[in-house]
Amino acid sequence: MNDRIAELIRNAKPQAPSPDALLAALGSRGLPAASSSAVWLLRTAALFTLAAGIGAAAALLPRMGAEPPAASELERVSGLAARIELLESRVTPVTPEDVAAQETRIAALETQVYARTAIEQAVADYFVRRDAAERELWQQRHLEHVRRHYARDMEGTLAELKAQDLPEAKLVRAREILEQHGKDIEALIKQSYAQVGDHRRGHRDMHQQFASLARGAQDSLARVTGENDWGSLLGESPEDWAPTSEFEDLSDFDSMMNWMRRSSRG
Amino acid sequence: MAAEPPGSTRDDSLVDDARGGLPGSFETLVRRYHAAVYRQILVWVNGDHAAADDVAQETWWRIARGVKRFEGRSGFYAWACRIAHNESTRWLGRNARKPRLVPKPDEEHPADQSATGEAVRLALSRLPEKFATPLMLELWEDMSLKEIAHALGLPEGTVKSRLFRAREKFREVWDEMESES
Numbered sequence: 001m002n003d004r005i006a007e008l009i010r011n012a013k014p015q016a017p018s019p020d021a022l023l024a025a026l027g028s029r030g031l032p033a034a035s036s037s038a039v040w041l042l043r044t045a046a047l048f049t050l051a052a053g054i055g056a057a058a059a060l061l062p063r064m065g066a067e068p069p070a071a072s073e074l075e076r077v078s079g080l081a082a083r084i085e086l087l088e089s090r091v092t093p094v095t096p097e098d099v100a101a102q103e104t105r106i107a108a109l110e111t112q113v114y115a116r117t118a119i120e121q122a123v124a125d126y127f128v129r130r131d132a133a134e135r136e137l138w139q140q141r142h143l144e145h146v147r148r149h150y151a152r153d154m155e156g157t158l159a160e161l162k163a164q165d166l167p168e169a170k171l172v173r174a175r176e177i178l179e180q181h182g183k184d185i186e187a188l189i190k191q192s193y194a195q196v197g198d199h200r201r202g203h204r205d206m207h208q209q210f211a212s213l214a215r216g217a218q219d220s221l222a223r224v225t226g227e228n229d230w231g232s233l234l235g236e237s238p239e240d241w242a243p244t245s246e247f248e249d250l251s252d253f254d255s256m257m258n259w260m261r262r263s264s265r266g
Numbered sequence: 267m268a269a270e271p272p273g274s275t276r277d278d279s280l281v282d283d284a285r286g287g288l289p290g291s292f293e294t295l296v297r298r299y300h301a302a303v304y305r306q307i308l309v310w311v312n313g314d315h316a317a318a319d320d321v322a323q324e325t326w327w328r329i330a331r332g333v334k335r336f337e338g339r340s341g342f343y344a345w346a347c348r349i350a351h352n353e354s355t356r357w358l359g360r361n362a363r364k365p366r367l368v369p370k371p372d373e374e375h376p377a378d379q380s381a382t383g384e385a386v387r388l389a390l391s392r393l394p395e396k397f398a399t400p401l402m403l404e405l406w407e408d409m410s411l412k413e414i415a416h417a418l419g420l421p422e423g424t425v426k427s428r429l430f431r432a433r434e435k436f437r438e439v440w441d442e443m444e445s446e447s
Contacts (some may be wrong), residue, residue: 005436005437005440006405006433007388008382008386008403008404008440009390009401009406009436010388010405010406011382011383012380012382012383012384012386012387013305013406014305014313014383014387016300016302016304016305016308016310017319018302019296019297019300019301022296022300022322022326023293023296026296026323026326026327029327091344123443158431180351204441242293
């Protein structure tokens, strides 16, 4: 490395505060992980005592159930019997006309319920359509973003290979490998957006597949060039192609935009 | 700084312990990486120490709450840096419309006040995270290639290649800044 640049950066090293104040602040926000061993032991002891208390209470319960009913319980049961008798005496006989009227009323209410269900369905359909449109839009943005940056990275990689005096035939083959890698990446992104309903899982799978594609391309490139380490040139990290696992669904535009801003400076 | 001094507990073991609530494990991670994370944040928030304090606290709070979800696809430090970067971006977004005050001389951090130092940090903030991070770890935290590879969860060859490209990119940005001025 240019020593002047290294020295320049070294001299710009800023001071950092001690982590003690940070740990104290985290502890005051109720972060158990930042609390001391003594607090942890006290908490553990309290939980143990609570568990022992619950166990003892549970052991007593069967004995309490075996006791004969108290006088107050007998009074309560006889009071309930009297109330049932009173209610039964107030029941009036129902005529066929009454039943027909109730059926008519039920039918009217059911019609209203179905109408409401239809509106709910329409609203749900609208959201499905809106989500699909948003997904399409984000897919386009994502693909354009990746295409733009991959093309630039690919040309940079080929320029580096050329600078190393790689024969023309090998350069052509390297370009083919890199172009195919770009196509594979795009296909994978499209496939991820097609997984409707569980984007988080889709993105997680996608990350693993990015790594797998990069490994395949790296192997091919290594065979052509005789070099073994093309890791960063090919962007083996999933974050080169999509947001991290923090990107949980398509509504998390914040993460997507952060990622695009960050990677667009690459 | 050494990410993991010889004989000390590995990051992944500490993360496992922190997940299980073992006292002291999270604190060890904080003590190991706080300074490096803080310096990265400082670069992203334009050298504002008060902002860096707030963002660092929010970052570690999110790390502590999210450590159970950390799947280890990257190194712990790389994951922490991404959270720090997101938090810094949020902070910048929240403060973008506020009038920018001329920073007062910082008596607590006199070494951070030189114009060249500020320009270097500005140049670093213009590098992509994947290049700036290893560069800062190498030159500010004095980490070896092996230590950087472990902290970021990357092969050593990849770190070496990224450092090479980081230097190139820094030089480009630096030249651009010089021609602008």
